[in-house]
Amino acid sequence: MSKLSRRNFVSKSSLVAAAALATPAMALAAQDDKDIFIHHVYFWLKNPESAEDKKKLIEGLQKLSTVKTIQKFYIGKPADTNRDVIDRSYSISWMLMFKNKADQDSYQVDPIHLNFVKECSSLWQKVIVYDSVSAV
Amino acid sequence: MSKLSRRNFVSKSSLVAAAALATPAMALAAQDDKDIFIHHVYFWLKNPESAEDKKKLIEGLQKLSTVKTIQKFYIGKPADTNRDVIDRSYSISWMLMFKNKADQDSYQVDPIHLNFVKECSSLWQKVIVYDSVSAV
Numbered sequence: 001m002s003k004l005s006r007r008n009f010v011s012k013s014s015l016v017a018a019a020a021l022a023t024p025a026m027a028l029a030a031q032d033d034k035d036i037f038i039h040h041v042y043f044w045l046k047n048p049e050s051a052e053d054k055k056k057l058i059e060g061l062q063k064l065s066t067v068k069t070i071q072k073f074y075i076g077k078p079a080d081t082n083r084d085v086i087d088r089s090y091s092i093s094w095m096l097m098f099k100n101k102a103d104q105d106s107y108q109v110d111p112i113h114l115n116f117v118k119e120c121s122s123l124w125q126k127v128i129v130y131d132s133v134s135a136v
Numbered sequence: 137m138s139k140l141s142r143r144n145f146v147s148k149s150s151l152v153a154a155a156a157l158a159t160p161a162m163a164l165a166a167q168d169d170k171d172i173f174i175h176h177v178y179f180w181l182k183n184p185e186s187a188e189d190k191k192k193l194i195e196g197l198q199k200l201s202t203v204k205t206i207q208k209f210y211i212g213k214p215a216d217t218n219r220d221v222i223d224r225s226y227s228i229s230w231m232l233m234f235k236n237k238a239d240q241d242s243y244q245v246d247p248i249h250l251n252f253v254k255e256c257s258s259l260w261q262k263v264i265v266y267d268s269v270s271a272v
Contacts (some may be wrong), residue, residue, distance in 0.1 A: 036210070037215060038210060038212060038229075038231060040176060040231075040266075042266060054271075058271055058272055062272070074172070074174060074268070074270075075270070075271045075272050076174060076268025076269060076270065076271050077268060077269065077270075077271035078266075078267065078268060078269075079173060079237060079240075079267035079268055079269045080237065080269075081237075081240070081267045083265070085263045085264065085265045086265045086266070086267060087264050087265065087266055088266075088267070090266070092271055093174075093266060093268045093271075095174060095176075095268075101215060101216065101217075104215075104217070127221045128221065128223050129219070129221045129222045129223065130176075130178060130214075130222070130223055130224075130226070130229060131214065131215035131217045131222060131224070132210070132212025132213060132214060132215055132229045132231075133212060133213060133214075133215045133216075134210075134211070134212065134213075135190075135194060135211045135212050135213035135228055135229075136194055136198070136211050
């Protein structure tokens, strides 16, 4: 497996910069991202029409975002796209990036996370989590 | 809505830096990320045990990653986590970040994307797409 193929999470600017060089130089781009752990959660609220409940969940996630091991976070809602393969039935999405799996494991038991579950879990009826690590 | 609450996609380093300052200074952090569009696709292969099919899909995604409007991409596989709420039945995940919805729309009709679908769609039995934009 080449160094390039092990690189799976890159900014396009670094890719373009690397592509301007000979192939061996591709290894210059962020090799250390190969351990990145992506934790993507989709929440279905019990009362999806309740602006108040949505606000409570978002505020809970904003507090939750202070967990130290979180590298990046994103609080989303369904985009204005609609095709057969798109699931836009969820209320809120919560995407986190961790440096590695150990940091994600630590997040799961962080008191801030436990408190979020305690304060907010009554708001949702369903949660789906997709955890992913590098496939290449 | 405060400037802080409109900021929803941030690096923790910028957050920590901002947190060290008074609250009004939080607005210094990446405001221009609020338009970010996240396109997360999960693929279920027809032959999930086939290393060859998985390799073909990954190679297809690597070619697909050259679409110019893609800011960041991530080719993932299920992590080694297992709880009731986690769906780890997919084969490959494909997470893209676009600067905004217009860039995502452009990606959908990009010849490189159309060619990927032509070359690789026979490999999967199911796809779920979650598109999200800022909720805050």
